[in-house]
Amino acid sequence: MTDIFALLFGAAIVIFFSYERFNRSTDQTGQQLLRLVSLLSPDKLRSRRVVTNAYVFYAATFLVIYLFLCAYAQLIPQLGGPAIPVGATKLPVLQEDSKATTSSVVQTFEDVSDTALLQSLSDPTETPSKSRDIDIGIDATTSLAVALMIVGLAPAFPILQSFEAWIRGAAHRLAGIPTRVIGIREDLRNRTLDITVPEGKVPADTLLIPRGDWLRMILYKSSIKDQLDSPDEFHNDILLIFAVSAWIIEHKLNLSNLQERERFAQLERELGARTELLIDALDEKTDFQQEKQFADDQAPKQADGNPSLQATALPDSRAVPHAQERLASWTRLAKQADELADDMCLLLALYLEHEIIGPASFEGTTARDQPAVASSVAVIERPTAAAGPGAVLVQRKLAMQRLKDFFKEYADDHAVVRFRTHATVIGLWTFFLTLIITVIWSQYPGKFETMLKDGFDPGAYWRLATYTLTAFIAYSIPMTVALAIRDGSQHLRRWWNIFETTWTNALPQVCFVLFASCSAATAIILASAFWSGGVIVGFSGGWENLSKALGFSFAYNAPIAFRGSLLALIVNVLIDAWEARSRSRPVPPTRLWSLAWGAGTAVFMAFAGGGTRLLSTLAGSLQASVPRVRLDSIDFGLIVYTAMYSALLGFCIAFSVSEVLISRRPSRKEESTGAGAIS
Numbered sequence: 001m002t003d004i005f006a007l008l009f010g011a012a013i014v015i016f017f018s019y020e021r022f023n024r025s026t027d028q029t030g031q032q033l034l035r036l037v038s039l040l041s042p043d044k045l046r047s048r049r050v051v052t053n054a055y056v057f058y059a060a061t062f063l064v065i066y067l068f069l070c071a072y073a074q075l076i077p078q079l080g081g082p083a084i085p086v087g088a089t090k091l092p093v094l095q096e097d098s099k100a101t102t103s104s105v106v107q108t109f110e111d112v113s114d115t116a117l118l119q120s121l122s123d124p125t126e127t128p129s130k131s132r133d134i135d136i137g138i139d140a141t142t143s144l145a146v147a148l149m150i151v152g153l154a155p156a157f158p159i160l161q162s163f164e165a166w167i168r169g170a171a172h173r174l175a176g177i178p179t180r181v182i183g184i185r186e187d188l189r190n191r192t193l194d195i196t197v198p199e200g201k202v203p204a205d206t207l208l209i210p211r212g213d214w215l216r217m218i219l220y221k222s223s224i225k226d227q228l229d230s231p232d233e234f235h236n237d238i239l240l241i242f243a244v245s246a247w248i249i250e251h252k253l254n255l256s257n258l259q260e261r262e263r264f265a266q267l268e269r270e271l272g273a274r275t276e277l278l279i280d281a282l283d284e285k286t287d288f289q290q291e292k293q294f295a296d297d298q299a300p301k302q303a304d305g306n307p308s309l310q311a312t313a314l315p316d317s318r319a320v321p322h323a324q325e326r327l328a329s330w331t332r333l334a335k336q337a338d339e340l341a342d343d344m345c346l347l348l349a350l351y352l353e354h355e356i357i358g359p360a361s362f363e364g365t366t367a368r369d370q371p372a373v374a375s376s377v378a379v380i381e382r383p384t385a386a387a388g389p390g391a392v393l394v395q396r397k398l399a400m401q402r403l404k405d406f407f408k409e410y411a412d413d414h415a416v417v418r419f420r421t422h423a424t425v426i427g428l429w430t431f432f433l434t435l436i437i438t439v440i441w442s443q444y445p446g447k448f449e450t451m452l453k454d455g456f457d458p459g460a461y462w463r464l465a466t467y468t469l470t471a472f473i474a475y476s477i478p479m480t481v482a483l484a485i486r487d488g489s490q491h492l493r494r495w496w497n498i499f500e501t502t503w504t505n506a507l508p509q510v511c512f513v514l515f516a517s518c519s520a521a522t523a524i525i526l527a528s529a530f531w532s533g534g535v536i537v538g539f540s541g542g543w544e545n546l547s548k549a550l551g552f553s554f555a556y557n558a559p560i561a562f563r564g565s566l567l568a569l570i571v572n573v574l575i576d577a578w579e580a581r582s583r584s585r586p587v588p589p590t591r592l593w594s595l596a597w598g599a600g601t602a603v604f605m606a607f608a609g610g611g612t613r614l615l616s617t618l619a620g621s622l623q624a625s626v627p628r629v630r631l632d633s634i635d636f637g638l639i640v641y642t643a644m645y646s647a648l649l650g651f652c653i654a655f656s657v658s659e660v661l662i663s664r665r666p667s668r669k670e671e672s673t674g675a676g677a678i679s
Contacts, residue, residue, distance in 0.1 A: 191408070233334075500576075
């Protein structure tokens with residue numbers, strides 16, 4: 001029991017201490033992302049939900065690696081790692097002269113009669129100690145040493161480090177880290193704010209931007225004539241910097257999700273400090289204080305003696321003599337402004353992703369409010385203070401409308417910025433449905449199925465363990481991989497909806513989902529089958545026969561994994577069908593639609609289950625000492641049982657997933673996101 005607790009404790013170490021490694025930046029290539037990765041950790045580049053999904057994928061992968069290295073610890077020195085106590089005594093290999101055949105090692109727990117444990121139970125005189133003792137064959141030292149190596153608390157070998165970096169990058173790419181936020185930033189950088197700076201006039205505190213900043217924009221615009229190759233780009237950058245500084249960094253606009261915004265307080269402070277440095281350099285370059293004093297002196301006096309904030313002519317800055325020598329070139333200042341505008345758009349993209357800026361922020365700026373906004377434009381040229389508090393509200397409304405126009409489709413509904421993913425809820429539904437159906441099946445039809453195979457009943461608990469373990473590997477693993485691929489591809493806009501594209505685009509996507517999900521499940525089945533054989537039966541031998549054993553194990557177990565991959569593919573197709581129908585028809589699918597998908601999936605999985613069971617049976621019969629010419633009644637009975645179980649599972653999962661999708665019913669704007677291109 002100590003070994004079991006040590007194994008579980010090591011798994012807990014992998015789960016809780018691997019987050020720090022997962023949160024390391026992986027996209028540090030290129031100068032474009034240099035500032036980004038130095039300012040933000042991966043968990044800030046996507047919403048918490050998306051980051052959690054990516055971390056679950058990362059942690060689950062390393063749990064599998066952890067269990068594999070614990071079971072086959074003797075491979076670690078050969079991979080360049082330290083020599084530690086081995087797990088399973090030796091790798092099980094084919095023994096021609098042994099009483100135990102290959103099937104006792106390589107067949108899965110689905111065939112209870114063919115496992116090594118039942119062989120030990122049926123012949124207690126052969127290995128009595130193994131039938132009585134609970135021994136997983138993994139030393140406690142091995143479990144802890146492997147866990148510490150994986151999380152980086154103990155020296156790891158180069159292959160493990162390289163694989164960790166690769167799987168971390170894969171998890172980040174699947175979650176759109178940092179590509180999702182970078183894509184939004186690049187989209188925003190190609191736009192300009194719908195704000196016109198008046199020529200030669202100084203407006204009031206319009207759109208919540210201070211009058212001094214309006215003076216600066218007018219002065220900078222007149223100063224860069226014939227100084228830069230692209231003066232308009234520089235002017236747009238300065239306009240964006242001043243607007244975002246006033247609206248976001250100086251908190252003049254009311255945003256949402258303030259608790260989440262606190263996570264980016266340091267980024268706001270750094271952007272504010274960089275803005276101040278750039279403004280100081282530009283003020284010194286253009287002698288802003290002298291120009292501002294001249295504008296103030298020329299402003300007419302009101303009755304109360306205070307300078308008016310009304311528009312006043314501003315002389316050409318080139319006509320004013322400059323006393324100081326130029327300290328910085330316009331080219332360098334323009335580059336600094338361009339980088340700062342990039343990071344301002346990055347801040348906006350982050351706030352969109354984390355719903356700090358979203359539909360709630362734009363309340364009151366809908367289309368029906370446009371007449372009121374348009375009629376209040378005259379307030380722009382009136383002093384904000386003189387107009388009273390109502391003018392401030394109008395200016396805030398005008399500023400929010402400009403920001404909404406800048407975001408365009410991103411402001412319509414935040415679901416456009418971040419795909420409404422169904423991976424988590426559907427993954428949980430399929431997992432628990434598979435568990436519930438398998439538990440019920442193992443206690444009722446599974447009892448008769450086991451007796452048909454073995455001639456006796458090994459007990460309810462043993463059936464429960466074997467059926468649930470096989471169902472988890474054969475169905476839950478492929479489902480998780482398939483949903484992760486779909487979710488990650490959607491984040492990267494590379495998922496083709498098979499009902500809205502040609503077969504030339506859909507076929508490679510389908511093949512990739514089948515291959516990836518089936519490969520993951522097959523690898524886990526092979527590893528668990530060999531480990532269980534080595535622990536329970538204690539096979540020993542050299543490596544000369546390993547390829548033959550692996551070949552038979554793959555032939556027997558791959559059809560089982562392929563069965564689960566087909567069901568996972570059906571779920572992906574169902575999601576595509578639901579999204580395509582939702583976009584093309586205003587009426588949502590009904591219960592009849594769910595029943596039709598459930599019935600169709602049941603029929604398909606019945607044939608798939610029976611066919612894959614037939615392939616496994618043929619592989620087992622060919623390996624027998626006396627190959628059978630034809631299948632007997634027991635084989636046909638087992639094929640029928642497998643077909644019934646697959647049909648029941650397929651119907652329940654397809655029907656439930658359809659009902660879950662219908663119940664969520666996103667808005668039409670959420671569904672308007674088109675399919676991306678896959679590459």
